[in-house]
Amino acid sequence: MLWIVRFSGFFSAAMLMVVLSPSLQSFPPAEAIRSSHLDGYLRFPDHIATVDSPNRFSFRESPPLRNADECSRSLEGEMTICDPSLVHIAITLDVEYLRGSIAAVHSILQHALCPENIFFHFLVSETDLETLVRSTFPQLKFKVYFFDPEIVRPLISTSVRQALEQPLNYARNYLADLLEPCVRRVIYLDSDLVVVDDVAKLWNYSLGSRTVGAPEYCHANFTKYFTERFWSDERFSGTFNGRKPCYFNTGVMVMDLVKWRRFGFSRRIERWMEIQKNGRIYELGSLPPFLLVFAGHVAPIEHRWNQHGLGGDNVKGSCRDLHPGPVSLLHWSGSGKPWLRLDSRRACPLDALWAPYDLYGPSP
Numbered sequence: 001m002l003w004i005v006r007f008s009g010f011f012s013a014a015m016l017m018v019v020l021s022p023s024l025q026s027f028p029p030a031e032a033i034r035s036s037h038l039d040g041y042l043r044f045p046d047h048i049a050t051v052d053s054p055n056r057f058s059f060r061e062s063p064p065l066r067n068a069d070e071c072s073r074s075l076e077g078e079m080t081i082c083d084p085s086l087v088h089i090a091i092t093l094d095v096e097y098l099r100g101s102i103a104a105v106h107s108i109l110q111h112a113l114c115p116e117n118i119f120f121h122f123l124v125s126e127t128d129l130e131t132l133v134r135s136t137f138p139q140l141k142f143k144v145y146f147f148d149p150e151i152v153r154p155l156i157s158t159s160v161r162q163a164l165e166q167p168l169n170y171a172r173n174y175l176a177d178l179l180e181p182c183v184r185r186v187i188y189l190d191s192d193l194v195v196v197d198d199v200a201k202l203w204n205y206s207l208g209s210r211t212v213g214a215p216e217y218c219h220a221n222f223t224k225y226f227t228e229r230f231w232s233d234e235r236f237s238g239t240f241n242g243r244k245p246c247y248f249n250t251g252v253m254v255m256d257l258v259k260w261r262r263f264g265f266s267r268r269i270e271r272w273m274e275i276q277k278n279g280r281i282y283e284l285g286s287l288p289p290f291l292l293v294f295a296g297h298v299a300p301i302e303h304r305w306n307q308h309g310l311g312g313d314n315v316k317g318s319c320r321d322l323h324p325g326p327v328s329l330l331h332w333s334g335s336g337k338p339w340l341r342l343d344s345r346r347a348c349p350l351d352a353l354w355a356p357y358d359l360y361g362p363s364p
Contacts, residue, residue, distance in 0.1 A: 057098065057129075059136040059359045062106055071114035081119060081143065082182035087203045089187045090121040090175055092168050093129045093144075097191035099339045100332075102136060103357040107194035109137070110357070114200060116141075121179055121186065123147050123171040136359060145178045147171040155273040157280065169286045172250065173269050176260040184258050190251030192311065192337055194357050197304075197328035205254055205301050211265060212290075213254040213299035215306040218246035222295070225288050230281035243296025250290045251333055252306040254299075268293050304328040310350050311336040319348035330354070 067073075072085045079086060089108065093101050101122075109115045120142040122133065130144045149167035151174070156165055171178070172188050179186060187202060189195075207213045222245055223231065230236045260266070272289040275281060282288035304326045311334025312318035318336070330353055332338050338354035341347045 057132055059102055062137050065109050065115040067114045067116040085117055086119045088119050088183050091189050092123045094168055099360045100191040102359050107357040108199050113198050125149050125168045157276050173266050176257045186255050188253045193331040194354055195329050202305050207256050207299040210299035211256045211259040212294050213301050214248040215301050215303045216246040216248045220247040226282050227280050245295030248298055249306055249308045306331055308333045
């Protein structure tokens with residue numbers, strides 16, 4: 001308990017920022033739009049395993065939440081996936097990060113002014129988790145999509161961390177293909193974060209002429225994301241001519257899927273991954289291809305929407321502080337995940353801000 005005493009002042013300040021977040025009132029979502037394993041956007045191969053061990057994945061049921069009176073409603077009664085009043089959020093579900101994904105969804109619903117108007121698109125590769133999601137969030141609007149790992153596996157190069165080599169990390173590249181054509185915009189979120197503000201504010205950011213919006217970090221050393229071979233070859237480094245590239249974290253993005261489809265950005269990302277396979281031009285998994293295609297062409301979003309790096313680095317036990325400024329989203333990017341550190345009783349101070357959204361385990 002020594003770290004609690006040592007960091008009590010800092011932790012109190014961090015909690016105050018969250019408590020003062022402008023959207024803390026909770027309301028419950030309506031009947032879920034059922035997802036079918038038979039429609040054209042969800043075809044599970046025969047070998048995909050189902051969750052057959054309830055004790056392994058035991059989550060408490062989320063409390064019901066309802067829209068505020070001022071929320072827009074569908075003019076045709078029950079909402080469909082194409083309803084223009086919906087906020088679309090895409091997030092991956094896999095066994096290793098499942099606890100984080102469930103906490104992320106819980107946090108989004110808890111802080112949304114209009115939780116009934118949020119539709120989740122869950123991307124899976126290995127396990128059918130629909131039953132588990134529905135038991136945890138009985139009224140959630142969602143659909144599950146199978147992302148075939150073989151689509152991208154031949155393009156993946158070794159990275160500095162094995163976790164960055166997982167095919168599901170690359171599913172975000174194909175959202176425009178996976179989601180229904182009527183879904184024109186989506187927020188992509190990583191599984192190791194919690195939202196402490198109304199996600200509709202992020203949804204409503206104008207992207208202007210851009211395809212992707214994200215918080216940019218122009219003071220970061222951009223050159224370190226690529227190898228010496230990349231920077232010494234004008235065929236590669238010349239891709240940044242005429243633009244001012246800045247680092248952005250792909251764990252929080254607003255994506256215009258109409259523009260993405262029109263300009264074929266999935267294929268553009270794949271081309272850089274093919275070049276990487278023939279000779280290393282970067283070291284970090286799925287991030288550099290996004291930087292190569294979009295850096296310098298990103299619609300800027302306030303930094304409050306990605307307080308990233310809270311997972312620390314590869315130094316065991318390293319803890320990070322919040323960046324200066326307001327907080328709407330806390331992101332445990334890096335090697336340390338809050339659920340693992342809390343379970344091992346080696347938590348960092350900010351991990352206590354993730355804990356209230358954790359639904360893992362039986363009801364108390």
